Structures are given as structure tokens and as C-alpha cells.
Amino acid sequence: MGGLPLRRSRGDRDAVVSEVVTAGGPSAAGGATEDADGVASGGFASLREQLTGAAEAFAGSRGDLGGILTGLVDDVDRALREPLEIFPVCHHSPASALAMVRRLRQKQPSVIYLELCEDFQPLLTELRNCTLPVALQAFASELHGHPQDWAPLSVVAPITAASAEYQAISYALETPGVELVLVDRSTDHVFQWLPREPRTGGAEPATDEAESATDEAGLHGDAVGLEIGDLRPGFAELEEHLLHHGKVRHWSEWWDQYVEQPLVGADYDTYRQVMVLIGSLFRRLRPSDAEKLDRDEDRERFMWTRMREHLARTGIDRGRALYVCGAFHAASRVEEFGSDAPVTEFTISDRTPTKWLYGLIPSSHSAIEAQFGLAPGSVSIAAATWKKAVTKAGVKPFALTGQRGTSAGRAAAPAPGPAGSGRRAAGAGAGAGAGAGAAMLPATPSVPVDRLSGFLSQPPQLDDRDEAELLGWCVDIVRLARKNGYLSSTADAIAVFETSILLAGMRGRARPTPYDFQDAAVTCIEKDGVPGRRDVRRLCEILLGGDRIGSVGYDALPPLARDVYDRLKPLGLDLESRTIQRALLDLAGRPDLAPASRLLWRLRYLLPADAVRPIMGERRLGETASLQESWDLAIGRYQRSLIELGYEGVAIEQVLEQRLRQSVRATDATAATALAAVEDAILYLDSPTFVAELGARAVELLEAERTVDDAPAVLRRIRRLLAHYRATEPELPAWCEQFVTVGYAHYCTLLPTAFIDEQTGVRQVAAMLGFLFSLESLALTLGCDRAQLELAVQQSHPEVPAKLALVWAAGTQLGTVTRVELRARCDDLLDNPLVLPAFPQYLSGFVQALEPVPSLAPFVVEVLSKAFARLPDPVLLPWLPSLITTLREQAGELVPTLVREAGRTFPGTLPALDAFVPPWEAASAPAAAPAAAVPAGPIADLLTTHPAATDAIATLLGVEAVWSESGDAGSSPEVAALLTAHPAAATALAALLPV
Structure with a gap:
């Protein structure tokens, strides 16, 4: 089937088939020249001889090439001889759908076996409440028996009006007495039969079905797609050969040109033979992937086992049944093939305890194309071909009664009964509407009639x-x-x-x-x-038809989705519309809209951002609710997401609670994520008990953490939560108090290690100090010990300049380092040319220290001013880019605080700048004259007897006490000045002591 495979002369046809087989390669040869029943002659004897001669003329001998060509015919012969009529189809094929309509009206089967997951059976009746295209979906979030890293699992099977399976479903559901049996493996078996390989990068497990694209507009999400009749070459070389000789760009165009268009007007027998021939060709010319082949064959064994079980259980005549499957499976050569096959031991494993949830989700032509790798627009073209073919053939397709977007076409046929004259007359009447070009045999013959030879050799007919x-x-x-x-x-x-x-x-x-x-x-x-x-x-x-998008009707929605629609009815909007609608809520004038507002905020949290988008109004901790709100709603466009929420619970509040609980119980959960969940629970749920549960989990996670990567987020969130509770509650919740005490001890323990750990950044260490200093008063009232913090800072000996600056800043907060000492250290850094290249790092540490020590802002401005004033241009200009980069990368959110302090310090006008004296220079006043010596007496004796007290007071005041060699305080100018300035204190102290 090369360049023009379905419309060539017989001689050219043989040559093209040879070219295709050559492209597949000798390794693709599979099967013998005879079928499983040993059929070597019959209705296709002439075609076998032609193919054998073509192989001998092309390759010089029959060999493997002859075996492949005759094997194709044997597969067709075997499928057509099966008493249980096999109807081969291709997914979303108008030719298959048209042939299905004709055959159903002619044969009127009483049982239809359909290749579709058997657990989808209860969903089929819900198709009446939908607008096609839609997809049957099975969803599982909690896995048992499957790898946990595969969760969640989702399987979809799209249904369109121009598909054979929809025609079969509509006929069975609309015709009394007809039974529809789904015989393919269950969705649980789909994943059971996959190799247990670990997933990487969050990708879906590899399957033999096509996988969806990640585009959200595809409507299928990340679900695994199931299609009936996946007909595509397994060899990339074969597909490339067909596209090249067919002069087309992609596979969808090749299929439409060389299969769909010729088969639309073909009779039923020709359609069956061509479809089985194509399925057999792609089956034999396929890569030698034993694992994938085993899965395909196990599916065929599964389906034939289910059909034989049903035939044995019901005793129905198999001549009144129809088996609808993909053309690939119609050419099956497994031992279990056929209703008369010998009974073999094929054990169907039990389903795992995984709980599967089922429903319908919207689909679209573009979603199907993305799911199965079809060319853009191919499904829309197929829909246009279907409408044209139905009009031309004069047939009335089947449709479900009451279904939106379609006109019901119930079969005008009585309930199936024993074959007789009445049934034959009804079948003739139904078949008469198929047109002259749709002449069909009244029954499948025991010996198939060769329709392939004439069809493949006839010239094209212009229309x-x-x-x-x-x-x-x-x-x-x-x-x-x-x-x-x-x-x-x-x-x-x-x-x-x-x-x-x-x-x-x-x-x-x-x-x-x-x-x-x-x-x-x-x-x-x-x-x-x-x-x-x-x-x-x-x-x-x-x-040509556009991207038709389906929708799920109200009655087919899960309870959660119906509840959402009911609770949003007061808004007066059409929530099923796919357009964006504006909702205006005057909560002051209409208090009855407050429940709808709360529901919209919850949907905002659970659905994609564009589904529910607030235009006016916000909800944050510490802020009162808005009196007026404005929303852009596109719930109809994101109906799939709303339906999948229904798989998780029966109410939005239940799903939100489950999501929050799962987030704090996840293996990668941290204290920061738990605090975020607490915030969300306060904002969107009215449940203090649930908030307390999440808060207790946050305490557990904080206590178990061994890193401080999330310290900034923890500090930011706990501050916000404490401010909220102080403003709204008479006292803090117990979990908040416990979180502060646990965090105080936890960060004190990790502080020395964080200072010397190269993996821990300056921002994280600053956040730890911010937690300890800003919540210190609360922690001390709850029983924490300040000595633990002092010891932690004393044990911290960093080598990185930025962290060293943090230690100095912490010392100023604790009182172990004075501002005079800190200023002297920075002056030494600026005076040392070897340290200047690293000075931006010190400055970054000081800026980060504004988080734990906000009062340090004037000092940071002073250091920056001194750097710009003292450094010469050759040093300053190369240093500026490094300074700016450091501030932007490590302290971007703290720079505004620094700018505000600089604006407060420096004058705002140019004239004032000329006379401006920096505060740090104005503070250094001229030295005072030496004070007079204190005469000897009781005070001098007191100071001499107890010098330690005097030393401590002098240290706190920032002066150094110098004692004379005789121990006389009066000879020390500092002490003399102190006594002169504060005589009352010395007198009072002397009165208390017996001196």
C-alpha cells in the first residue's frame, strides 16, 4: 500500500505492495502462508496467486515476501469465516460509521460486543444528557496495587457522532431487546498490564494507547486515551514511505485520501475485507516489541474470553451477534480467536482494590487530535466527510433520544427475535434507505467472496x-x-x-x-x-466544521458539580456557557449573595485561575470582606476540572478540606506549607477545629525539620497569623503558642550550624534570627530561656562576610556588641584595602540584618555614606556593580526600608545639602575639660572597696574606667566626671552601705 494504494491498476498495485513490504524490512515478517485453520484456498485463491506471482517477480522467489502477502489474504479469509460476525473499525472514521449504520439496519443484531473497557458500561446511558463530543472517564487518586508515583490515574475514551462505536451504542440503547456488552479489559487492567517502571519527571506511565498532550485546551488533561481501532504503521520507515509515495504531509491526510474516501461509497463486504487487510498489514509489519505484542494479544484473549462466556451464559445465537473491534484486532492470530476456538486456559486477573470513579467530561475535536497524535483539523474534516456521506447515501444515522446537538434517529425495527419472514422484511425495508451504492448480502456467507481484487484495481470515479x-x-x-x-x-x-x-x-x-x-x-x-x-x-x-466542543448536561454531572450550579443560581448566569460572563455582587444590598461569594472564593482556590477570576474584591488575613465584588466566570469552559472535583467528594468544602489535609500530610510537606494551609483554612473554611488540626501538624513538621530553607516563609506566615489572632481572638490558639516555643528552641539549636553551613544562605539565617528576636517576648512569656539564644549566638563563628555581619548585628541586639564597637569594625574594613573587594558582602549581611534588627537601619545608611565618601574613584567605580548586584539578589525586599531611612536622614533640598552635617559626625562633640579630683571620704572609700560595680556601670555607659596604681578612683578622670555628674546616686548608695 504505497504511493496510491487503493486506486491503481493491478500490475501497479502488485509493485506498490512489494515496495511497502520492502520498507517494512524482512524482520517484520510474521505468520505463515496459511491461517490457523489451514485455509489455503477458497474465495481468495485468485488474489493469492496474483500476490504470489508479484512476490516472485519482485524478489526472484516467494520466500518471506510471498509469505507476508499471502498471509494478509489468509487473515482476511479467517476473519470473514468466523460465525460471530466481526465488524472492523477505525476510531472516528466516517467510513466505519456509515458502514455501521448500514449493517445495523440490514442485520439488526440482538447482541453487540464492543471493544471498550467493560467497567464503562454504566456510563453509556448518561450520553443522552450530553452534547457530543464527550469522553468517558475513569479516575483514581488513591492507588492500591499500583505504583504510588503513578497517582492520580485517569483514562478517557472520546466519543464523537461520526464514529462507529457511537452508532452501535445509539442503536443498542434505542432499540428494545438489544444488549450491548463491553468486552475489553477494565481500566484497572490497563494499568495492571503495564511494566512497573518508575516514572520520571511526572510523566504518565508508558502505555500502548496514545497519551494526551499537556495542553490544557485539550480538555483531557493528562489522562491516558483509549481508542477503538488504532490503525497506524508501527514502523516509522513504513509510515515515511507511505507519506512520501502518497505525496502527503502527515498520516491523517494519507488515511483520508486512500482509505476514508474510497471506502465511504463501498459495499459492506468490500469495507470489511479492506479494513481487515489494512489491520493485518500493520500487524505483520510492526517492530519486534515482544512486550507490546504480548499486551495486544492479551487484550484479544480477554475479549474473546468474555464473548464466549456471554454466549455460553445466555445461549444466544452467535449469528444474531456483532463484534465491533479495531481492524488491528480483527486480524488476530491468537489461539483463543473465534467463538469455536478450543477452550484454553487464559486467566483474567482480579482487579486491584483501587477505587475507580467514573464520569463524563467534555471533549473536542482538537482534544482528540492532540490525544492521539492526529493532524490539526483532521477530526473536523472527518465530521464534514460524515455529513456529506450521510446526505449522499440517504441513510438516517442513529442518535440517542433527547441528546442535545443531534436529531434522534431511532431504528424503525422491531425487537430482535428469531429469524423469520417478518424480520427479513424489516431488514429489507431498513436497508433500502441505504441507497443503490450500499447493496449488501442478507447474511455473511460461509465462504467469503473476493471483493478485494476488484476494489483495488478499479479506477477512481469522479463525482x-x-x-x-x-x-x-x-x-x-x-x-x-x-x-x-x-x-x-x-x-x-x-x-x-x-x-x-x-x-x-x-x-x-x-x-x-x-x-x-x-x-x-x-x-x-x-x-x-x-x-x-x-x-x-x-x-x-x-x-470545514471547526473545533466542535462537547459538554456534559446537568443530569450527567456528579453531585458536586450539580451542587455548585444550584448554589450559584442566584447570580442569574448561564454557567454551562463557554463564554466569559461577568458577575456583579452587591453584598451590602443583597446579603443573600454572601453564600455565593464564599463559594466563588473556594472555587477560585480549587479550579484553574481563568475559570473563576476576581475583578474587584479580595480576601486576605486581617482584612474585612468586600461590600461589592465583581467576577469573570468561565466555569463552562473548565467543566472538566469541575467534574474531576466531583470525583474527590460530594461538596466543595469537603474537597477543599481533603486537599489541605493532603498537602500537610504529603511526604514533601514542610512547616511553611502547613502554615499556608492554615491560612487557606481560615480564609475559605469556617472550621476552627480543622484549623487547629493543621496547626498541630505545622508544629510537628517544624520540629522534624533538619534544614532552614523555608525559614523566611515560616517567619512571614507566622507573623501574619499571630497578627490575625491578636486582632480577632481574645487569646492565641494553643497550637500558635506551641509553634512559637518549639520554633524558638528549634532555631536556637540549628543557628550555629546554619552560620557555618555553606548550603544555607544569608537570607535563611537572617529569617531565623528574625524569628528569634521578633517573637522573643512572646516566647519568654511562654517559658523559653533567653540564655539559649545567647549561647547560640556565642557559638556561631562564620567565615562568610555576610554571615559575619549578621553575627555582629545579633550581638548589638543582645548587648554584647556596642554601636561604638560595630562602627569601629566597619571603619577598619573601609580602611583595609585587602578587605574592600568583600565589603559588599558585609553590607549585604547588614541589610539582611534589618529583618531581625530593624533599629540597625540608621547604621547601615551611615556605613553606605562612609563608603561613598571615603573610597576613591578607582576603588568605588568598580565596586558599584558588585554592590548593586548583591543588594538586588540577596536583599531586594529590604532595600525599600533602607531607602526610607536614607530619605529621613538626608535633606530633601540642594541648599540644605551644602550645610548638612551627618548625625554620626555631629554626635562626636569636643572633649570636656578634666573634672576636679574627688576629695577623699566615704564615697571614695566605697568606690575603692567595690570597684566591680563601678566597672559594670562604666561599661554600660560606653566608657572605660582607668584606676590609679593605688586604686584611688579620684585620679581617674572618667570616674571623677561620673561622680561629679551623678552625685545623688553615689550618696544614696553610700547611705545604704555601712561606710
Whole structure:
């Protein structure tokens, strides 16, 4: 099936098949020249001889090539001989859907076996309440028996109106007496059969089904997609060969050109044989992936086992049943294939204890394309092909009664009963509406009739309607382009028409396809620029049907979603609409809207940001509720997210509580995340008991932490929570008090290690000191010991300049380092040329120290001023970039505090700047004259007898006491000045002591 696989002469066809087999490689050969029943002749004997001759002419001998070619025919023969009629399909194929409608109306089966997860059965009746396309979904968040790092698990199976499975479902649900049985493995088995390999980077486990894209607009999220009839070459080389010789760009275009269009008008037997032939080809020419092959074969064993069990249990005539499966599985060669296959031991494992939740979620054409790797616009083109084919064939498709967006087409057939004249007449009447081109046999023959040879060799037939359709496309695309800002005209419509025909001819096609039309429109209209948001290719997709988006009706929603819709009814908005709607809430004038406001804030927390977005109004700790609020709501656009919330609980409050509890119980939870959960619980839930539970968990996490990476977040959040409780409650909760005491002891213990640890940043150490100093008074009242903090600072001996500056700042707060000593140390740093390159790091530490010691702001301004005043230009100018970079990276949020202090210190006008004297220079007044010596007496004797007290007082006042050699205080000018300035204190002290 190479360049033009379905429309060539017989000789060319043989050559092309040989080319395709060569592209697959000899290693792809699988199977024998006979089928499992040993059928080597029959209705396809002539076709076998032709293929054998082609293989011998191409390769010189029959060999492996002949085995593959004849094996394809054997697979077709075997599938058609099966008494239980097999209906091969391709997912979202209009040709499959049309053939399904015709066959159902002609045969009217009483049992339909459908390749779909068996646990999806209860969901099918809910399709009546939806607008297609939608997806059946199974969801599990708590796993038992599956790797925990796979959680959550989600599986979706999209359903569109132009699909064979939807036609089968509609027929079965709308026709009395028809039973629909889903026979594929359950969603639990989907993950049971996967290799137990650890996931990396949060990716979904590798499956044989297609995985979804990560685009949120795909509506399927990160769910694993299941499709009925995944027909695509397994070899990349084979697909590349088909695209090259077919002169197409992607697989969707190849499939539409060479399979869909020819099979839309084919009779039922031809359709079956071609689909099984394609499935067999892709099955035999596939990579030698034994593990994937085993999973595919286990699925086939599973389905045939379930069907034989049902046939044995009900005793139904298999001639009245229909098995709908992918064409890939129709060509199965497992021993369990067929209703007459010998009973073999295939053990179906039990499901794991994992609790699966089921529901329907919205889907769209673009979501399906992204899920299964199809070309953009291919599903929309398939939908347009389906409408055209239904109109041309004159058939009435099946649809569920009451379903939105479709017209119900109930089968005008009686309940299935024993085959008889009445049933035969009803079948003939139904089949008459299929048109002349849909002639079908009344029953599947025991010996298949070869329809492949004639179909594959007949020339293409032109259709006059195609030219009229192309003309309509050309006129409509020009009109649509004008509305979107393109300078298109009637000449462009003519150019698009002629270019479409030209491209089709260059690509060897009998008639232009929608893909040819797209290319021609882009070439003739878009030219070199796009004036608006939409390019011409997107306009063509809109013209051909657009990206149709489904929705789930109210009755099919989970209880949580219905509860949300009911509680938001007072807003008077259409919440199912996909447009953004504005909600205005006057809470002062209409207090009855307060519950809706609280619900919107909770939805804001749980749903994506664009689903519920506040325009006016906010909710924060310490702030009163807004009297007026304005919201932009797009809940209908994010219906999938709302539905998945329904899998977690029956009310929004329950889901919010579970989310918060899970966040604090996660393996990577920290004290900061627990405090954040406490804040959210206070804001969105009215449950002090639950808040206390989260707070107790925060205490546990803080006590267990061995790093201080989250110290800034912990400090910021606990300050905010303490301020909230002090403003709203008469006393602090018990968990808050415990958090402060535990945090005080915890950070005192880790402080010396954090100072010398290279992994711990300056910001984290500053936050620890901020916690200890700012909450010290509260911690001391709760029983903590200040000596623990003093010892922790004394034991800290950092080597990094920034951390050393933090230690000095902490010393000033504790009283072990005076401002005079700190000023002297900084002056020494500025005077030392070897230390100047590291001075920005010291300055960064001082700036970070503003967190624990806010009173240090004037000193930091002083240090900066001295640096700019003293340093020469050759030193200052290279140093400025390093200073700015350091401040921006390590103390960005504290720089505004520094700027405000500088604004308070320096004058605001230029004239005042000329006479400005810095405060630190004005404080150094001229030295006072030496004080007179204190005469000897009781006071002098007191000071001489107790010198330690005098030394301590002098140290606190920042002076140094110098005693004479005789121990006389009177000869010390400092002590003399002290006694002269404060005689009353000395006199009072002497009166208390017997001197």
C-alpha cells in the first residue's frame, strides 16, 4: 500500500505492495502462508496467486515476501469465516460509521460486543444528557496495587457522532431487546498490564494507547486515551514511505485520501475485507516489541474470553451477534480467536482494590487530535466527510433520544427475535434507505467472496458534487477571510479553485481533498502576512466544521458539580456557557449573595485561575470582606476540572478540606506549607477545629525539620497569623503558642550550624534570627530561656562576610556588641584595602540584618555614606556593580526600608545639602575639660572597696574606667566626671552601705 494504494491498476498495485513490504524490512515478517485453520484456498485463491506471482517477480522467489502477502489474504479469509460476525473499525472514521449504520439496519443484531473497557458500561446511558463530543472517564487518586508515583490515574475514551462505536451504542440503547456488552479489559487492567517502571519527571506511565498532550485546551488533561481501532504503521520507515509515495504531509491526510474516501461509497463486504487487510498489514509489519505484542494479544484473549462466556451464559445465537473491534484486532492470530476456538486456559486477573470513579467530561475535536497524535483539523474534516456521506447515501444515522446537538434517529425495527419472514422484511425495508451504492448480502456467507481484487484495481470515479463543493469552499473562504482582515477578492476565490485542482494533480489525486484546498488557500490568500489572530489554515478548519466542543448536561454531572450550579443560581448566569460572563455582587444590598461569594472564593482556590477570576474584591488575613465584588466566570469552559472535583467528594468544602489535609500530610510537606494551609483554612473554611488540626501538624513538621530553607516563609506566615489572632481572638490558639516555643528552641539549636553551613544562605539565617528576636517576648512569656539564644549566638563563628555581619548585628541586639564597637569594625574594613573587594558582602549581611534588627537601619545608611565618601574613584567605580548586584539578589525586599531611612536622614533640598552635617559626625562633640579630683571620704572609700560595680556601670555607659596604681578612683578622670555628674546616686548608695 504505497504511493496510491487503493486506486491503481493491478500490475501497479502488485509493485506498490512489494515496495511497502520492502520498507517494512524482512524482520517484520510474521505468520505463515496459511491461517490457523489451514485455509489455503477458497474465495481468495485468485488474489493469492496474483500476490504470489508479484512476490516472485519482485524478489526472484516467494520466500518471506510471498509469505507476508499471502498471509494478509489468509487473515482476511479467517476473519470473514468466523460465525460471530466481526465488524472492523477505525476510531472516528466516517467510513466505519456509515458502514455501521448500514449493517445495523440490514442485520439488526440482538447482541453487540464492543471493544471498550467493560467497567464503562454504566456510563453509556448518561450520553443522552450530553452534547457530543464527550469522553468517558475513569479516575483514581488513591492507588492500591499500583505504583504510588503513578497517582492520580485517569483514562478517557472520546466519543464523537461520526464514529462507529457511537452508532452501535445509539442503536443498542434505542432499540428494545438489544444488549450491548463491553468486552475489553477494565481500566484497572490497563494499568495492571503495564511494566512497573518508575516514572520520571511526572510523566504518565508508558502505555500502548496514545497519551494526551499537556495542553490544557485539550480538555483531557493528562489522562491516558483509549481508542477503538488504532490503525497506524508501527514502523516509522513504513509510515515515511507511505507519506512520501502518497505525496502527503502527515498520516491523517494519507488515511483520508486512500482509505476514508474510497471506502465511504463501498459495499459492506468490500469495507470489511479492506479494513481487515489494512489491520493485518500493520500487524505483520510492526517492530519486534515482544512486550507490546504480548499486551495486544492479551487484550484479544480477554475479549474473546468474555464473548464466549456471554454466549455460553445466555445461549444466544452467535449469528444474531456483532463484534465491533479495531481492524488491528480483527486480524488476530491468537489461539483463543473465534467463538469455536478450543477452550484454553487464559486467566483474567482480579482487579486491584483501587477505587475507580467514573464520569463524563467534555471533549473536542482538537482534544482528540492532540490525544492521539492526529493532524490539526483532521477530526473536523472527518465530521464534514460524515455529513456529506450521510446526505449522499440517504441513510438516517442513529442518535440517542433527547441528546442535545443531534436529531434522534431511532431504528424503525422491531425487537430482535428469531429469524423469520417478518424480520427479513424489516431488514429489507431498513436497508433500502441505504441507497443503490450500499447493496449488501442478507447474511455473511460461509465462504467469503473476493471483493478485494476488484476494489483495488478499479479506477477512481469522479463525482460531480465534488466540483460544486470545492466552488462553495472557495467562495466561503474568501468571505471568511475578509471578515478576518484579509484583502481577498473574487480573483482569490478563482485562484484557490484552480490551485486546488493543480495541487491535486501534482499529488496524483483524482480530486482535490480538503488538505489540498487548505494549501491552496494559504498560498493564494495569506501570502506573506496574517493581519489578525487567525491564519488561513485555521479559517479553513472553521469553514470545514471547526473545533466542535462537547459538554456534559446537568443530569450527567456528579453531585458536586450539580451542587455548585444550584448554589450559584442566584447570580442569574448561564454557567454551562463557554463564554466569559461577568458577575456583579452587591453584598451590602443583597446579603443573600454572601453564600455565593464564599463559594466563588473556594472555587477560585480549587479550579484553574481563568475559570473563576476576581475583578474587584479580595480576601486576605486581617482584612474585612468586600461590600461589592465583581467576577469573570468561565466555569463552562473548565467543566472538566469541575467534574474531576466531583470525583474527590460530594461538596466543595469537603474537597477543599481533603486537599489541605493532603498537602500537610504529603511526604514533601514542610512547616511553611502547613502554615499556608492554615491560612487557606481560615480564609475559605469556617472550621476552627480543622484549623487547629493543621496547626498541630505545622508544629510537628517544624520540629522534624533538619534544614532552614523555608525559614523566611515560616517567619512571614507566622507573623501574619499571630497578627490575625491578636486582632480577632481574645487569646492565641494553643497550637500558635506551641509553634512559637518549639520554633524558638528549634532555631536556637540549628543557628550555629546554619552560620557555618555553606548550603544555607544569608537570607535563611537572617529569617531565623528574625524569628528569634521578633517573637522573643512572646516566647519568654511562654517559658523559653533567653540564655539559649545567647549561647547560640556565642557559638556561631562564620567565615562568610555576610554571615559575619549578621553575627555582629545579633550581638548589638543582645548587648554584647556596642554601636561604638560595630562602627569601629566597619571603619577598619573601609580602611583595609585587602578587605574592600568583600565589603559588599558585609553590607549585604547588614541589610539582611534589618529583618531581625530593624533599629540597625540608621547604621547601615551611615556605613553606605562612609563608603561613598571615603573610597576613591578607582576603588568605588568598580565596586558599584558588585554592590548593586548583591543588594538586588540577596536583599531586594529590604532595600525599600533602607531607602526610607536614607530619605529621613538626608535633606530633601540642594541648599540644605551644602550645610548638612551627618548625625554620626555631629554626635562626636569636643572633649570636656578634666573634672576636679574627688576629695577623699566615704564615697571614695566605697568606690575603692567595690570597684566591680563601678566597672559594670562604666561599661554600660560606653566608657572605660582607668584606676590609679593605688586604686584611688579620684585620679581617674572618667570616674571623677561620673561622680561629679551623678552625685545623688553615689550618696544614696553610700547611705545604704555601712561606710
